[in-house]
Amino acid sequence: xxxxxxxxxxxxxxxxxxxxxxxxxxxxxxxxxxxxxxxxxxxxxxxxxxxxxxxxxxxxxxxxxxxxxxxxxxxxxxxxxxxxxxxxxxxxxxxxxxxxxxxxxxxxxxxxxxxxxxxxxxxxxxxxxxxxxxxxxxxxxxxxxxxxxxxxxxxxxxxxxxxxxxxxxxxxxxxxxxxxxxxxxxxxxxxxxxxxxxxxxxxxxxxxxxxxxxxxxxxxxxxxxxxxxxxxxxxxxxxxxxxxxxxxxxxxxxxxxxxxxxxxxxxxxxxxxxxxxxxxxxxxxxxxxxxxxxxxxxxxxxxxxxxxxxxxxxxxxxxxxxxxxxxxxxxxxxxxxxxxxxxxxxxxxxxxxxxxxxxxxxxxxxxxxxxxxxxxxxxxxxxxxxxxxxxxxxxxxxxxxxxxxxxxxxxxxxxxxxxxxxxx
Ligand code: AMP
Numbered sequence: 487x488x489x490x491x492x493x494x495x496x497x498x499x500x501x502x503x504x505x506x507x508x509x510x511x512x513x514x515x516x517x518x519x520x521x522x523x524x525x526x527x528x529x530x531x532x533x534x535x536x537x538x539x540x541x542x543x544x545x546x547x548x549x550x551x552x553x554x555x556x557x558x559x560x561x562x563x564x565x566x567x568x569x570x571x572x573x574x575x576x577x578x579x580x581x582x583x584x585x586x587x588x589x590x591x592x593x594x595x596x597x598x599x600x601x602x603x604x605x606x607x608x609x610x611x612x613x614x615x616x617x618x619x620x621x622x623x624x625x626x627x628x629x630x631x632x633x634x635x636x637x638x639x640x641x642x643x644x645x646x647x648x649x650x651x652x653x654x655x656x657x658x659x660x661x662x663x664x665x666x667x668x669x670x671x672x673x674x675x676x677x678x679x680x681x682x683x684x685x686x687x688x689x690x691x692x693x694x695x696x697x698x699x700x701x702x703x704x705x706x707x708x709x710x711x712x713x714x715x716x717x718x719x720x721x722x723x724x725x726x727x728x729x730x731x732x733x734x735x736x737x738x739x740x741x742x743x744x745x746x747x748x749x750x751x752x753x754x755x756x757x758x759x760x761x762x763x764x765x766x767x768x769x770x771x772x773x774x775x776x777x778x779x780x781x782x783x784x785x786x787x788x789x790x791x792x793x794x795x796x797x798x799x800x801x802x803x804x805x806x807x808x809x810x811x812x813x814x815x816x817x818x819x820x821x822x823x824x825x826x827x828x829x830x831x832x833x834x835x836x837x838x839x840x841x842x843x844x845x846x847x848x849x850x851x852x853x854x855x856x857x858x859x860x861x862x863x864x865x866x867x868x869x870x871x872x873x874x875x876x877x878x879x880x881x882x883x884x885x886x887x888x889x890x891x892x893x894x895x896x897x898x899x900x901x902x903x904x905x906x907x908x909x910x
Contacts, residue, residue, distance in 0.1 A: 497602070497610030503813065508802070509613075511809035512795060513595055515641045516615045523634045525591040525617050530573040532597065536563035542572030542781055544748025546688050553600040555610075566599035570616045571749065571774065571790055572781065578620055579783035589621040595795075607765035607797050616771070616792035620778070623787035625725035628753045628773060633733055635757060635769060635791045642798065643807045647768060649735065650756045652743040653723040654691070654772070655715045657751070663714040664690055670708050677704060694742040710741040719752060726753050745770060749777040753789065761804035762797055769793025814864030816903055819846035820856040822872030829876055830869075833896065840900045860886065867903055 494500060501509055520527070536556050543549050555566040567573050574592055577583070583590050595615045602608050617634055619627045632649070639647055654660060667690040675683055679698035686693060694705060715723065730737055737755075745754050756770035771791030778786035802809070817837065819830035827846070834844045845863070847856045853870075860868045870882040883902060884891045894902055 495610065497604035497608075499609065499611075507810035507813050508799060508808065509795070512642065512798065513615075515809065516593070516595055516638055519634060519638050519641060520593040520617065523591070523617075523630065523637075525593040525619075525634070528574060528577060528592040528594055529596070530567070530570075530577050530594070532567055532599075533564045534567050534573050534576065536565040538576050538781060539565050539568060539572055542575060542749060542777060543569060547748055549600060553602055555599050555601055568598055568600045570594050570596070570598065570614060570792055571618060571777065574618045574790075575620075575774075575777050575781050575783070575788070578778060578786075579781060584621065584784065584786065589619055589627070591617070591619050593617040605765070607762055607794070607800055609796060613795040614769075614792045615795060616769075616790060618788060618790035620788040621786055622789070623775070625722055625729055625753075627787075628726045628789050629729035629733060629735075631771060631789050631791055632730065632735060632755060635771070635793060636735055638793070639757070639768070639798075642802065642809060644759065644768075644798070644801050644805060646760060646805075648758050648760075649737040650740040650743050650758060651727070651730075651737040652740050652754045653711065653715060653719055653752055654744060654750050654754050655711060655719045655752065657776070659711070659714050659716045659719050660691070663709065663711050666709040666714060667691065667693065671704070674704060689748075691744045694744050705742060712741060722752050745772060749774040749780070751775045755791075757793070759797070759801045761801045765797065767794070768797050768801065812864050814866060815843040815845045816866050817842060817844040817899075818856075818860035818863060818865035818868045819844065820853060820860060820868050820870045821846060822853060822870075824850075825873055826871045826876060830871060833899075837900050840904065842900060842903060869899065 536554070539554065540550050545551065549568045554568060557564055574594065578590060593616065597611055597613050599611050601610055604610060615638070617631060619631055636649070639645070655663065668686065671678065671686050671690060671693060675686055677700065678686065678693070679696060679700050682693045682696050682698060682701050693701065694708065696705070727737070743754055743756055745756065750772040752773040752775065754772035757768045758766045759768050762768070769791055771789070773787070773789040775787040778784070778788060819834070821827040821830050827850070830846045834846070837844050847859060851859070857868065865886055868884045868886060870884060875881045879895060880893045881896055881899065882891050883894050883899065
């Protein structure tokens with residue numbers, strides 16, 4: 487009988503040793519940045535109620551209308567979460583986080599799912615880190631959120647990014663703007679792409695988002711939202727740009743930036759990178775002052791961002807940035823004979839207590855094979871030990887990079903290796 491081979495689903499990948507170190511390093515950078523901004527982690531379930539996402543993200547969005555992994559079980563409708571903001575809003579309401587007082591400053595890291603057509607930088611299971619600042623309406627909160635996002639990229643070393651900024655206004659501004667867009671595009675609707683023609687009837691602002699070639703010349707002269715913003719929205723937006731300038735965070739105004747999710751109000755932003763190709767968005771976010779109320783909470787202003795981790799990795803590859811140290815052990819014990827192997831096994835716990843990463847051969851291989859294995863594992867040092875060495879109470883420490891050997895007392899081993907590591 488032939489054996490069946492199993493593969494991951496299309497658009498879903500395994501993260502393997504050798505690359506996982508980069509991911510762990512990125513997660514550490516995100517956690518450390520969150521700590522510095524005084525945000526705390528929140529972990530929500532991977533499955534949510536379909537209705538929450540439909541209501542939160544918006545029925546007419548691409549995410550809800552065609553990209554959800556959803557299924558029913560009995561009466562319950564489940565969806566694999568396609569984004570993090572609606573789940574965090576749900577958690578905020580369900581767990582009465584408002585009662586803790588003040589603003590809630592939350593961040594998350596995790597997998598998300600969208601049934602999109604996979605391509606470079608676009609997967610069906612992907613990962614995001616993001617942050618939500620809930621309970622603050624001030625433009626200072628918008629600036630802090632953008633600064634948080636930007637700081638992660640600065641710490642990673644990705645600095646050639648572009649921050650696009652727009653306001654999508656409050657509901658009144660948006661209503662007026664939608665009408666103006668409709669009136670502008672309706673007479674030329676025959677020239678629009680098919681998808682934009684549909685959007686004209688459902689959500690004309692999404693036409694501005696269109697990447698279809700035939701829509702580009704038609705967009706240029708479309709009305710700009712700035713001309714339709716209420717005074718309050720204008721003031722808020724001006725305050726955001728003012729704060730960003732004081733923080734020396736550069737931005738470009740992009741009147742066509744509307745973002746694909748319905749819950750945004752006021753500030754909308756996106757961070758792009760020239761190193762990503764056609765899927766050039768590293769991350770984005772904005773204000774969502776109505777979402778908490780939409781999912782059953784009290785009126786609560788909020789602002790947040792979400793960033794794609796795969797895309798950050800692609801940018802790192804393009805720029806030659808490595809965040810993680812090579813994964814090799816500090817010490818690999820190369821042993822000759824069973825007594826030496828037993829000795830190494832018993833010696834390693836102390837070294838590990840001292841913070842040194844150590845390993846050994848587990849299969850009684852020849853010295854040559856062990857040295858080869860130490861090299862393959864990128865060990866920084868090998869300790870070569872046999873019966874003779876044990877009798878003399880002296881072992882050979884080999885610096886693999888420099889091919890230098892010294893003889894040390896076993897008790898001196900931890901000290902010598904740590905001293906050399908520190909001096910590097
Ligand atoms: P969004 O929630 O759509 O605003 O997405 C925020 C960020 O997540 C985007 O800028 C991308 O970097 C990333 N992202 C969104 N969808 C995908 C996907 N299907 N595959 C990989 N990354 C994605």
